[in-house]
Amino acid sequence: MNTSGTVDDLINRALDTAQQGGAGYVDVRVVERETESLTVKNGALQEAGAHLSAGFGIRALVDGAWGFSGSARLEPGEVERVAREAVAIARASALAQRDRIQLDDSPPVVASYSTPYVEDPFAVPLDEKLRILMEADAAMARVPGVNVRSSSMEFAREEKIFASSDGARIEQDLLEVGAGIETSAANDSEVQRRSFPQSAGGQHVTGGFEAIRALRLADHGEQLAEEAVALLTAPQCPSGRMTVIIGSSQLALQVHESCGHPIELDRVLGMEASFAGTSFLTLDKLDRLQYGSPIVNIDADATVPGGLGTFGFDDEGVPAQNVPIVEAGRFVGYLTSRETAPLIGRRSMGSSRASNWNVIPLIRMTNVNLRPGAAGTLEDLIADTKDGIYMASNLSWSIDDRRLNFQFGTEIGWLIKDGRLVQMVKNPTYTGITPEFWGSCDAICGESEWNLWGLPNCGKGEPMQTHRVGHGAAPARFRNVQVGVGQW
Ligand SMILES: [Zn+2]
Structure with a gap:
């Protein structure tokens, strides 16, 4: 230029x-x-x-x-x-x-x-x-x-x-x-x-x-x-309550829909209610709600190298930052702008972004990342699982306006028996309620399995702004999850 x-x-x-x-x-x-x-x-x-x-x-x-x-x-x-x-x-x-x-x-x-x-x-x-x-x-x-x-x-x-x-x-x-x-x-x-x-x-x-x-x-x-x-x-995915291991790209989308969107403070304040929806993470939940199990830590990090939501400054001139969203399972932070941050007594953490020159900046995700855990490799995690199912690669998703009740379908699933993948299954889905689901997370793989995924097509606002955001995740295990067969 x-x-x-x-x-x-x-x-x-x-x-x-x-x-x-x-x-x-x-x-x-x-x-x-x-x-x-x-x-x-x-x-x-x-x-x-x-x-x-x-x-x-x-x-x-x-x-x-x-x-x-x-x-x-x-x-x-x-x-x-x-x-x-x-x-x-x-x-x-x-x-x-x-x-x-x-x-x-x-x-x-x-x-x-x-x-x-x-x-x-x-x-x-x-x-x-x-x-x-x-x-x-x-x-x-x-x-x-x-x-x-x-x-x-x-x-x-x-x-x-x-x-x-x-x-x-x-x-x-x-x-x-x-x-x-x-x-x-x-x-x-x-x-x-x-x-x-x-x-x-x-x-x-x-x-x-x-x-x-x-x-x-x-x-x-x-x-x-x-x-x-x-x-x-392949046989259809079984139905019922099961232990589920979710692959890292699917888990990245889970973070996007069930954490990234509900922490947008403009949504929380009802400024996006008519179009994008609202949020179950209302102001009274900040620093109080147990969002997930104690091993669940989520950050909004605009500074991590290579992230699709990585930049130097947001579109209000605020420097890129790494701020905690969920600490040891507790909900502690929102994505904010210069206009909304003072309403919760804070300074903007730099997530106000416009998709192009002809639209105003809105609160958008940066890289909302699930921190790696202590469960080693995916192989280690499967070996540690007696009965369950491994699901990978997103096929479908739906979640309500408040970001509470969701269903995801993945392209492929594998039944796990005695620590091994034993059978490919088709049309797998899992459903849940956000805090219950994250509360059932009992193992997250380590750094070597952690990948920073980019989502190039997150939509928000009116006129619609399609934006580019990132999510880091490693495969993780969730207990007692409702699993079923997708219809598509
Ligand atoms: Zn989105």
């Missing part, structure tokens, strides 16, 4: 115009986001996309109410018009607003941040990317009985400048990469799917192309396809 005097002049113009219009506080974000995607389906290039979006957004606080406006035209006259519009919207909102917004006392920062990476994905030739996807496709194609194969990659580069009337000025260059493979097999009555490294587009991280190479997609294609075919003739 051009960060010469011109952009500085436009930023100053925006801040001055809004302040002269009566804004008590104003911030500007100038954002350029470039994305590229590639999909190979059944041996042929199905889709190759590239997209560039650039513009700026101005947020003004007038009489305790927000106004926001943005534009793709970075020109002096347009910047002044948009600044006046943001002020006018704020003034109109103030008339209808009951409670005045008050920002916390987060100090303004002047700094810059770039995602560390080795290999720029936008500089890797298309041929090389296609070769990796085609090799993965060919590996899946070697297995008879597979009928749909898909391999995909996605890259994004985001360059943004944040400046505020408090004196903040922050430049950030973020780089995101993702890739995955998926295959399905079908007979007259059913379809069975397997995906790697996880479902819904694969694994996503902040970093460079080296992370895509490290996935070694082709090495996993054949086994994945064999499992999809084998699932067709």
Whole structure:
């Protein structure tokens, strides 16, 4: 992005115009986001996309109410018009607003941040990317009985400048990469799917192309396809209350839905009630509720290397932080913004994020991570389990508005007998109630099994903002869980 005097002049113009219009506080974000995607389906290039979006957004606080406006035209006259519009919207909102917004006392920062990476994905030739996807496709194609194969990659580069009337000025260059493979097999009555490294587009991280190479997609294609075919003739998952071991990518999604969303403080305060829903983690539960068993520890960590929710500063200029959410099973923290944190007597922990220049920042997850435990490897944990089921790779999910009652289905399950996986089963599901479920967690695998998963498609807000968040998890064991057969 051009960060010469011109952009500085436009930023100053925006801040001055809004302040002269009566804004008590104003911030500007100038954002350029470039994305590229590639999909190979059944041996042929199905889709190759590239997209560039650039513009700026101005947020003004007038009489305790927000106004926001943005534009793709970075020109002096347009910047002044948009600044006046943001002020006018704020003034109109103030008339209808009951409670005045008050920002916390987060100090303004002047700094810059770039995602560390080795290999720029936008500089890797298309041929090389296609070769990796085609090799993965060919590996899946070697297995008879597979009928749909898909391999995909996605890259994004985001360059943004944040400046505020408090004196903040922050430049950030973020780089995101993702890739995955998926295959399905079908007979007259059913379809069975397997995906790697996880479902819904694969694994996503902040970093460079080296992370895509490290996935070694082709090495996993054949086994994945064999499992999809084998699932067709596998017995159905049993029903009843059982011991369940949940694989790390599925557990990451469990953390996302049953912890990440209910700790968004705007949801808790009812600000997202009409669209995203509310939360069972109401203010009276903070520091009191036993969310899980004493081995359950969850952090919101925007600083962990490689996380899809890792950055230098949020979109209010607050530095990335690592804050405890669940400590020894007790619920101790929320995801907050400068506007909501003072309502619980705290300072923002830096999770206010906008998916692009043309929308306001909302409270979004960073990397909400389950800390590793003491149960060693997955093999150790299975060996320590007499009877149960191991479930892996998400297939379906549903959870109520308050994030309390849930059901998840996974692509594959394995029955465990006397410490060994003895039988593949299909269509497994498990259901639960959030604190009861986490309360039944009696073992979490260690560091060597812990993986930081990226979710590129978390939706929130109106207009909908699709955002990129991370979740670290290791496989874990839960006792007395309701298990059944999914219908899809
Ligand atoms: Zn989500």
